[in-house]
Amino acid sequence: MTRRLFGTDGVRGQANSWPMTADVALRLAAAAGRYFRTDKQDHRVVIGKDTRRSGYMIENALTAGFTSTGMSVFLLGPVPTPAIGYLTHSLRADVGVMISASHNPAKDNGIKLFGPDGFKLNDDAEGEIMRLFETDIALAAPDNIGRAMRLEDARGRYVEYAKTTFPNRRRLDGLRVVLDCANGAAYRTAPTVLWELGAEVISIGVSPNGFNINAECGSNHPEVAAQRVRETRADVGICLDGDADRVVIIDETGRVADGDQIMGLIASRWAEQGRLKGNALVATVMSNLGLERFLEGRGIGLVRTDVGDRYVVERMRADGFNLGGEQSGHLILSDYATTGDGLIGALQFLSAMVETKQKASALVHVFEPIPQKLVNIRYAPGTDPLESEAVQEAIAAGERKLGGTGRLLIRKSGTEPMIRVMGEAENLGRLDSVLTNIVETVRQEC
Template sequence: MAKDIPPKLFGTDGVRGTANTAPMTAEMALRIGAAAGRYFRRGGSAAHRVVIGKDTRLSGYMFENALTAGLTSTGMNVLLLGPVPTPAVGLLTPSMRADLGIMISASHNPHQDNGIKFFGPDGFKLSDDAEVEIEALVAEGVEPAQAENIGRAKRIDDGRFRYIERVKSSFPQGMTLEGVKVVIDCANGAAYRAAPEVLWELGAEVIPMGVTPNGKNINANCGSTKPQAAAEQVVAHGADVGICLDGDADRVILIDETGAVADGDQIMALFAERWAAEGRLAGGALVATVMSNLGLERFLAERGVGLERTGVGDRYVVERMRSGGFNLGGEQSGHIVMTDYATTGDGLMAALQFLAEMVRSNASASTLARRFETVPQLLRNVRYGAGDAPLEAAEVKSAIAAAETALSGSGRLLIRKSGTEPLIRVMAECENQAQLEQVVGQVVEAIETASL
């Protein structure tokens, strides 16, 4: 493998890192594009095409051009959507008969970061096996097509409008949002135009936020990771509900009329409860990750609904949904996956399902978004340096063992490395708040000490 190529490019959601720092450089993006082109062009010389979308990060221009160069050099024809939500790429890849879909985004990360996510011809994210093969092709280097076989690139001007129509089609026919006042925070990201347009076209009174992207303000004190500003606007305007998307609009956090925040667990609880009652919850279970609250598990069990847990990452949720025949899943962070409507998490579609339930039941957002009492949960992130392996340190292993013993029978402990950042996430749940803080604090302290 070439010295300048890391042995592991792909994390839990594509390739991600700080722009203009390895591996997120223009040169690497070109190599990745060329490798993906080689991978999807195997088995024939017929014309092949790829759909590329991006969010509003400044570095998106650079990566869009570099990927296009790499792809066209291997004979792929490129269709450029411009700024669109990640789920739009998942929807439009099969619709446009493309072999591959690419989204240039680092989701909820700050503007300095960027990423490259891949979708297969069916609109679902690529498997681990496919990513491993593409990594191997990146290491082999660019294998250009003959001059007469170089691909073309074309701008698709109506990509956003195609997505808007698909999103609106998930909302019940004959129902409108007339009389519903909605604050929508688009995080200065990919849905800054599409989300307000969808809500307005469905009849809502729309109060938009985070709709003035400048390349550097994506997710900056706004969106699903920072919902406080939107909560203030909900209360100030007397809105019925607030919707907070992240930078690429594949996740959503909701705010009720009192300004209280509802995470993905509460949203999934509502959908699973309603869908089960209506007989349309495939497999009789919800798919969620190990991070979802114990209160959600108890709430579902009381209603005869199962909970299938996966590793962290919406792609693993989707893989379990597809293998088990489930149609509802997601993450506490706000990825809500409804395979009856989309191939990946779609924050706007999930918000519309919540709004539809508000209209159908004539219930307030606070009534619908507070389905269960959460078990106290504490999550702390510990940053570590490149090359460090603090989880292998004896003192860290000892602290984790002690914490697991303390929580035995009353809660649970979860330690994991982030797949997108150099962070170790320490999460615990138990009814005793003081004990919760103590065990998490001890583990965090041990990891910080080992990282010095």
Template sequence: MAEKLFGTDGVRGRANSWPMTAEMALKLAAAAGRYFRRDKNEHRVVIGKDTRLSGYMIENALTAGFTSTGMNVFLLGPVPTPAIGFLTHSLRADLGVMISASHNPASDNGIKFFGPDGFKLSDEAEGEIVRLLEAGVSPVAPENIGRAKRIDDVRGRYIEYAKTTFPRGKRLDGLRVVLDCANGAAYRTAPEVLWELGADVIQLGVEPNGFNINENCGSTHPEKAAQKVIETRADLGICLDGDADRVILIDEAGRVSDGDQIMGLIASRWARDGRLSGETLVATVMSNLGLQRYLEDQGIGLERTAVGDRYVVEKMREGGFNLGGEQSGHIVMTDFATTGDGLIGALQFLAAMVDTGERASKLARVFEPVPQKLINVTYEQGKAPLEADRVKQAIAAGEAALGSSGRLLIRKSGTEPLIRVMGEAENLPLLDQVLNSVTEAVRGAS
């Protein structure tokens, strides 16, 4: 296979184009089904999806592939990605699948795999599935073909579980919350959880039509939610993304806080209460230098990983840590979930509001971020701009110029043909100069 199939978060691409075609989904499911078959009579896979129109096509193709290898398929319908991790384990399935392109536009889609323990697959497991796909998988005998059925009560299972992560005996009575579900997978579950806990919920992004997921709403476009917070004098705004595995918060004044601020708050509270395993937070190389300095002042360690919540989780499991995440809003709390969970992350923030009686504006900005700028540079497929000498030289010069007062991070996107050029420094003119030099070199090699 000439092109790499798996990216940083499963398989992703434009719907009805390679690799997100019905044919590829069928073959991928057959290979994954063969890989996860166990020595027992019944083999199960759970499949959930977000609200994209192409989800129907991919769901049917995956079902055909899995049943052809003898897997019984449980179809869950639209549910958040973290619910798949939870339900894979809860339903004793051999694997779980989420059909979603997360925060990407409706024209894209993706396939994420979860193992029987509810965690995303390792690079090794993905590599073995690709090997089986390339070799070809023989179907089972007619009498061994799997069955498929829809499970109707799974949303309620996840709702009840999510509520158990909120402190026992506490409620959200008296709190007005604007909730933007991005017209995505949590458009029914998230409002119900907050309402059942007592909040006055003002809903946005809860009318999916197959095409409007993440469209000017949700965690990537929090402007409407921020405006609604001010208009309704809400106490907090919560913005989820299309599959609800990330969250962005808005305080009562309409100011937006990212995952770094949320992680900083939870880490300090858990450390104070003796709940932070290893006195360490795990975050990616993208997390702000201000978060690192704040944690150091709190006596909390910081472990950095490559970008992708899967890599965060791998480091957490390796080190026995229970809190990690990404600046983009993935908040991973392995005491509660096997992957990023935007709703449960928001519930932890709401718990802090209830416990302290403080307003969101005080809790949602625990450190002053170092100015950070990110520039995305598109490159032509088949080219490798980061291998060019002029790009390497520009990066080296930029790092030397910033020295210890800033950071420069250049990386290739795992899901799109982009080179992400990120820099941090208090000296903004110097930062702009460095970023312009590097991006110009990357464009010249793209």
């Protein structure tokens, strides 16, 4: 039986190790190609990537797999993940693919699949592709093999679309913006959008070399941009991650705001404007209790899902909500995008600055977060420390100690071999004591 391919966000792993090898990518593409083939004559797939060196290898393998099942391939080169969702739908393609490990280090890579509607595939579709992956995949006849071609203006198409999400007749004139693109997929598109809207852009993280994506830059390391904001006296800082589906905001003092704060601001503004569908925000179990209390005070609901922006989107689509996201900075604004879009999320924040004429510091810190701590513990793939009786006892003891004053969330990451231990409580000393015991127990089991 083949090992499980799909995690919470597609397929991900270390490049040139299972499952991120060329032969797995080829076979996965052939299985996806067979799954999406219909009776129509023209079958299309769009493939984009971030700036990792291994993207060349995976791109070529995917192209071979798709064309072998009769799919014609449009190669987009380095583009943000949300551009794949947009262009898959715009080009009437059957499937879209993003080659990226998002915020992970350069040694990793991943494959994200999108359906013809521009949304990431659900569990059922991934399960059927996995079933085909494990079978003898029917290949196309010689005269039905697909073609591959470069789409030279892919970045330009996304740039023009992103600008349409900014309020009409508004500009960013007079705003000095530090923009950190994490040496990733948005290193050209994001600076172009902000400059064309009139901002003075101070760009960092825009010199990818194949190995420096997310390295001491981007949304995982906002301290670099924060320092540049202070040095240049910028009005605001924007940090994207490697595939630009996440964003964090930095105010003019250098203070960093995560996705919870940005979602709180947008939700409250949209509610005031009558734009917030269902009068609720969809977020994950990781979002801070302070956000929930902030929204409650404004009569806005908070709907929680499992961790993963895909699950946020699924709940939004099922119940008709138009705003969701994650504390990590995934912002899903379904009026504009089918997946997390860091740039479009940043434009919503900048529009608030322009329309209210307020400083970033007055807008982006909308609530006081409850003390929250997260510890990541690496474990050996193929093991499950959370099944240990000692770990379960430590978690139960921690929950008893916190009582009703806090909460714990201990889970395996869906994107890398990590146990994530998160705790939240108003009493920081009690929280530290609880987390220390759980973390030490998990490490012993690892």
